[in-house]
Amino acid sequence: MVSRVIPVDRFDLVIFGGTGDLARRKILPALFRRYCAGQIPQDTRIIGAARSDMDCAGFRQVTADAIREFGGGRGCEDGTLEEFLDCIQYETVDAKGDMGWDALRGRLRDGVTKAFYFSVGPSLFGDLAQRLRDFGLADDHSRVVVEKPFGHDLETARALNATLAQHFSEDQIYRIDHYLGKETVQNLMAVRFGNVLFEPLWNAQYVDHIQITVAETVDVSGRGMYYDRSGAMRDMVQNHLMQLLCLIAMEPPARFEPDAVRDEKLKVIRALDPVDYHHIVRGQYSANDTQASYRTHVEDPRSTTESFVALKCNVSNWRWAGTPFYLRTGKCLKERSSEIVVVFKDAPHSIFGPDAGTHRNVLTIRLQPNEGITMRVTIKEPGPGGMRLVDVPLDMSFAEALGPDAEDVPDAYERLIMDVIRGNQTLFMRGDEVEAAWAWTDPIIEGWRRRGEVPKPYEPGSTGPEDALMLMHRDGRKWRDIRA
Ligand code: NAD
Numbered sequence: 081m082v083s084r085v086i087p088v089d090r091f092d093l094v095i096f097g098g099t100g101d102l103a104r105r106k107i108l109p110a111l112f113r114r115y116c117a118g119q120i121p122q123d124t125r126i127i128g129a130a131r132s133d134m135d136c137a138g139f140r141q142v143t144a145d146a147i148r149e150f151g152g153g154r155g156c157e158d159g160t161l162e163e164f165l166d167c168i169q170y171e172t173v174d175a176k177g178d179m180g181w182d183a184l185r186g187r188l189r190d191g192v193t194k195a196f197y198f199s200v201g202p203s204l205f206g207d208l209a210q211r212l213r214d215f216g217l218a219d220d221h222s223r224v225v226v227e228k229p230f231g232h233d234l235e236t237a238r239a240l241n242a243t244l245a246q247h248f249s250e251d252q253i254y255r256i257d258h259y260l261g262k263e264t265v266q267n268l269m270a271v272r273f274g275n276v277l278f279e280p281l282w283n284a285q286y287v288d289h290i291q292i293t294v295a296e297t298v299d300v301s302g303r304g305m306y307y308d309r310s311g312a313m314r315d316m317v318q319n320h321l322m323q324l325l326c327l328i329a330m331e332p333p334a335r336f337e338p339d340a341v342r343d344e345k346l347k348v349i350r351a352l353d354p355v356d357y358h359h360i361v362r363g364q365y366s367a368n369d370t371q372a373s374y375r376t377h378v379e380d381p382r383s384t385t386e387s388f389v390a391l392k393c394n395v396s397n398w399r400w401a402g403t404p405f406y407l408r409t410g411k412c413l414k415e416r417s418s419e420i421v422v423v424f425k426d427a428p429h430s431i432f433g434p435d436a437g438t439h440r441n442v443l444t445i446r447l448q449p450n451e452g453i454t455m456r457v458t459i460k461e462p463g464p465g466g467m468r469l470v471d472v473p474l475d476m477s478f479a480e481a482l483g484p485d486a487e488d489v490p491d492a493y494e495r496l497i498m499d500v501i502r503g504n505q506t507l508f509m510r511g512d513e514v515e516a517a518w519a520w521t522d523p524i525i526e527g528w529r530r531r532g533e534v535p536k537p538y539e540p541g542s543t544g545p546e547d548a549l550m551l552m553h554r555d556g557r558k559w560r561d562i563r564a
Pocket of ligand 1 (some may be wrong): 094097098100102174175228
């Protein structure tokens with residue numbers, strides 16, 4: 081299978097915070113890989129802009145080092161990197177002052193798509209947006225890309241939306257949730273809406289429950305200051321897990337177009353019931369022989385911020401009433417694994433009798449590692465001895481299905497940045513979606529504060545606190561094991 085690469089038109093992309101961690105780890109390597117794939121024309125300009133006093137040669141060195149360190153692939157060896165560096169420029173600017181803005185404008189061309197990536201803390205978004213307008217860098221066709229966290233709660237998200245809206249229209253604003261750029265997430269839509277097989281069964285009549293797990297093995301050391309102000313609910317559930325839930329639960333949009341998709345996602349968020357606090361488990365990792373505790377990774381030794389959340393929620397609409405959604409995410413867990421599991425109901429009647437056993441159909445959509453989709457179906461256990469049933473996987477591993485081309489499947493940032501340049505907002509969050517998600521999570525967080533709730537400790541390398549297992553056991557269900 082040969083993947084088709086459709087080149088984009090040449091563009092000017094300014095990366096504010098170009099010397100920062102996100103730019104070096106994700107954005108610059110992603111751009112390089114798209115360049116190697118032949119998608120980015122040679123006369124494109126990628127301009128780093130940050131506070132650091134540096135010239136273009138210095139930033140080219142930063143870029144080359146970042147690409148080598150964080151995955152440039154074959155292009156690092158065959159001379160493509162040197163070619164790509166010709167696209168790279170740099171300007172020292174102060175987001176909060178006047179320094180550098182006229183010079184930065186001088187680096188931009190008329191008549192090409194202009195995109196501005198805000199890879200800086202959200203407190204600078206307003207300053208950047210204002211200066212882009214004041215200094216005449218942006219026009220009504222320019223695009224701005226903003227990273228999470230998009231607000232700390234509903235109030236701050238509204239304020240951020242309002243600030244950006246003073247300078248840019250909604251169709252110029254690209255709010256990134258990199259989970260939406262993952263190949264499997266888009267495949268989820270292809271599987272749901274490109275086949276007749278699943279959609280008739282995709283409802284409370286046939287689906288027993290859905291699990292969404294985003295498990296990480298890393299702890300919060302190194303970003304403890306940021307994380308402790310945020311916690312798993314704000315850092316993961318409000319954005320990534322809710323976006324996944326939306327894609328699983330939404331009605332088929334009339335077209336695969338930005339507002340059609342985002343309208344349907346918004347309806348899901350609005351249909352979420354408030355979560356009963358008995359249905360939420362908060363956890364914080366403790367220490368063991370090899371791992372320091374959460375509290376030693378943050379400034380406050382008595383911190384009650386959660387590094388783990390598990391919850392049960394309901395989408396109250398005709399399709400889903402009666403089918404619970406279980407969400408869980410955490411740091412320092414036993415494996416790094418993100419997956420969505422759709423567990424179908426038992427067959428209504430077993431014609432094979434009680435000895436044959438029953439097995440449920442389970443559709444697993446894996447986001448990482450080993451992106452792919454697996455469907456477990458029931459068959460007869462081979463061999464003599466009557467009819468005994470087993471469940472076996474019908475597997476669609478991308479690595480196997482696409483062969484060598486699987487290596488060329490773009491990662492989330494590659495896809496999303498190219499979508500910005502193409503002007504396709506389908507995989508970006510709209511302002512009202514973000515606000516609706518905060519409106520759902522705020523009362524949960526506020527409830528913890530009001531009740532003075534302390535997170536349950538859990539062993540590093542485990543699957544989280546015992547209570548998270550109980551959350552499902554109480555309902556006669558169990559989590560799929562967290563496995564890589
Ligand atoms: P960082 O601290 O590593 O980099 C910040 C960048 O902003 C630097 O280039 C710095 O020079 C620039 N900067 C700071 N103040 C400035 C000013 N007044 N004028 C001009 N430039 C200024 O931060 P980061 O980790 O790259 O994160 C950037 C944003 O992306 C943050 O909002 C973060 O929450 C978000 N984010 C980061 C990651 C990640 O993996 N690092 C992941 C998701 C989201």
